[in-house]
Structure formats: C-alpha cells, structure tokens
Amino acid sequence: MNLTMPVLVGAVIGLGIYALVRALMPSRRSPIQQVARIDAMRARGTAYASSSHTASDTGRFGTLRAQVGARVAELYLQQGWEQRSLRADLAVLDRSWEKFLATKALLAVGGLFFGPFLFAIVWTLGFNDSPVIPVWLALLCAVIFFFLPDLEVRRDAAEKRRDLRRVIGAYLDLVSMSLAGGRGLPEALMAAAEVSDGWATHRIRNALADARITGISQWQALGQLGEDLGVEELKDLSASLALVADDGAKVRESLASRAETMRHRELAEIEGSAGEKSQSMLVAQLLLCAGFLVFLIYPAAMRVFQV
Numbered sequence: 001m002n003l004t005m006p007v008l009v010g011a012v013i014g015l016g017i018y019a020l021v022r023a024l025m026p027s028r029r030s031p032i033q034q035v036a037r038i039d040a041m042r043a044r045g046t047a048y049a050s051s052s053h054t055a056s057d058t059g060r061f062g063t064l065r066a067q068v069g070a071r072v073a074e075l076y077l078q079q080g081w082e083q084r085s086l087r088a089d090l091a092v093l094d095r096s097w098e099k100f101l102a103t104k105a106l107l108a109v110g111g112l113f114f115g116p117f118l119f120a121i122v123w124t125l126g127f128n129d130s131p132v133i134p135v136w137l138a139l140l141c142a143v144i145f146f147f148l149p150d151l152e153v154r155r156d157a158a159e160k161r162r163d164l165r166r167v168i169g170a171y172l173d174l175v176s177m178s179l180a181g182g183r184g185l186p187e188a189l190m191a192a193a194e195v196s197d198g199w200a201t202h203r204i205r206n207a208l209a210d211a212r213i214t215g216i217s218q219w220q221a222l223g224q225l226g227e228d229l230g231v232e233e234l235k236d237l238s239a240s241l242a243l244v245a246d247d248g249a250k251v252r253e254s255l256a257s258r259a260e261t262m263r264h265r266e267l268a269e270i271e272g273s274a275g276e277k278s279q280s281m282l283v284a285q286l287l288l289c290a291g292f293l294v295f296l297i298y299p300a301a302m303r304v305f306q307v
Contacts, residue, residue, distance in 0.1 A: 069102030076101065086150065088230030089157035092164070094199075100153070104146050111145035112138045161231060166266060167200035168233050172259035179252045185241070189218050203229070217242070233262065 076083070090100055115138030171192055178188035193205040203225060211221035219241035226234025240254050 065099065065102045065106070068105050069096075069098030069100075072101040072105050073098045085230060086153065088228060089153045092157045092160045092229050093153065095153070100149060104149050107148060108142040108146040111141035111143070114145070115139070115141040157230075161229070162269075164200045164203075164229070164231055165233055165262060167198060168231075168237070169259050169262040169266065171201065171204065172237070172255045172262070176252050176255040176259065179255070185251055186218050189222075 087097060090097055115136075116134040118141070119134040119137050174192035174195055175188045178191050179185065183191065190205070190208050193201050193208055195201070204222070207221045207225040208218050211218045214221075216224075219238045222241070223235050223238025226232065226236075226238065237258065240258065241251065
C-alpha cells in the first residue's frame with residue numbers, strides 16, 4: 001500500500017503533464033480543418049479581432065503571454081469550442097480573446113502550485129499527511145483559478161450592457177428627431193451617432209461606417225453589432241428597421257415606441273434593484289436587532305441557569 005500510492009500519484013501527475021503538453025503542441029491540420037478555421041475567423045468578424053484595437057504585449061512576460069494565448073486559442077479553434085457568449089462579453093469590454101485565454105491558462109498553472117503550497121501549510125499544522133491530497137488540491141485550485149476570469153468578465157460585461165441599453169434609448173430618440181427634421185434614415189442614423197462621444201455611440205458609429213465600406217445596409221450593421229456584443233435590443237432594432245425602412249412615418253413611430261419601451265424597462269430594473277437593496281438593508285437591521293437582544297438576554301439567562 002505504501003508503494004502503490006506514490007506510484008499512482010506519479011502516474012496521474014505524469015498523465016496530466018503529458019495531456020497539457022500535447023494540447024499546447026501545434027498539430028498538423030488537414031485541409032478540411034484549415035478551411036473550417038478560415039470560415040470561423042471570417043464569421044467572428046472584426047469584433048473578435050485580437051490586436052486591432054489593443055496594445056501589443058512587450059517584454060519577456062508579454063511575449064510569453066502572447067505565445068500561450070495563441071496556443072490556447074489555436075486549441076480552442078481546433079476543438080471547435082466557440083464560446084460565443086464569452087467572446088461577446090470580451091467584445092463588449094474591448095478585450096483580446098488571446099490575452100484572456102492566456103490569463104486563464106497562467107492562472108491555472110499558478111493554481112497547480114498554490115494547491116500543494118496550501119497542503120504544506122495544513123501538513124505543517126499536523127492535520128493530514130496523505131500524498132493524494134496535494135494532487136487533488138492542485139487540480140481543484142487549477143480549475144478554480146481557470147474559471148475566475150470568466151466570472152469577472154461576465155460581471156463587467158453585464159454592467160457595460162446596461163450602460164449600452166441606456167445609450168440605445170437616447171440614440172433612438174435622436175434618430176426619431178432627425179427623421180422628423182426631414183433627414184433620411186441612413187443620414188439620421190449616422191447623425192445621431194455623431195452627437196455624443198461615449199464608448200457605446202463610438203461602437204455604433206464604427207458599425208455604421210463599416211456598413212458603407214462593406215456595402216450592407218446600416219440596420220444590418222446594427223444587427224451584426226448586436227450579435228457580436230450580445231445585445232438583443234440592437235438585433236430587434238435591426239429587424240424592425242428592415243421592415244419599415246421605406247416608410248418614414250412608420251420608422252419614427254417605431255423608434256419612438258421602442259425608446260419609450262426601453263425607458264420603462266430600465267425604470268423597472270432600477271426600481272427592482274432598489275427594492276432588493278432595501279430588503280437587504282432590512283435583513284441586516286433584523287440581524288443587528290437579534291444580536292442586540294442576545295447581548296441583553298445572555299447575562300440574565302446565565303444567572304437563571306446558575307441558580
């Protein structure tokens with residue numbers, strides 16, 4: 001038993017290292033895989049570009065991070081792991097897909113070392129000396145560290161999308177007013193996007209400018225932007241504009257009603273959030289009152305029990 005356990009632990013560690021090295025090593029792709037890779041890169045579009053709008057890494061650590069990110073991204077591409085929702089969150093935050101994957105991989109490696117370090121502390125205190133525990137702690141910490149960036153990205157992206165929905169409501173009002181002033185729909189869409197200089201209107205303005213270059217309609221460009229960023233309001237706006245694009249009066253009515261609906265939805269979300277916060281404060285106050293009552297009753301109860 002004493003000899004079997006170290007052999008088993010060593011075999012598991014060796015198998016894990018072999019799987020990691022095998023996954024990161026570039027393999028020769030078949031023509032079908034190469035065509036699928038090109039189609040996937042074309043389908044992702046400019047929203048998932050790795051280095052078109054982000055600063056390049058410099059230094060030794062930056063080079064290592066770029067190489068790890070490229071290898072992991074290649075692995076994801078070969079395995080067909082698209083991660084569309086996560087890519088949309090990164091597109092909202094204007095972050096690189098390769099850098100994000102490199103961060104996940106490096107954190108996972110750090111978790112492999114953090115697990116045994118945590119076990120060393122526990123072993124020093126004299127709780128357990130089993131050789132299997134460091135392996136499981138290393139794997140558990142690696143998995144936890146690997147998925148920590150996902151939680152951060154999804155939280156930040158949700159906040160960004162809320163800001164984007166507010167901007168879309170104001171943007172629709174501006175488009176409606178431009179249409180009432182006699183402008184056509186393409187001119188009104190571009191003019192409304194040029195009024196403010198926020199990050200959301202900057203995205204919309206770039207999408208409308210790209211529509212002129214690629215030859216698609218501007219509402220199709222808005223729909224593609226909504227698909228890339230995971231914003232349903234932009235996709236719904238694109239569909240509604242495609243139906244009433246030829247009728248100026250219907251466009252104005254559709255945009256005005258949609259903007260009003262978005263404002264009502266935002267107001268309902270704000271009221272719901274305020275209600276949740278007030279309820280949380282009420283629970284905290286009840287806990288404080290309960291603790292104060294225990295503090296008052298405890299001396300009297302101790303005297304009664306002592307008697």
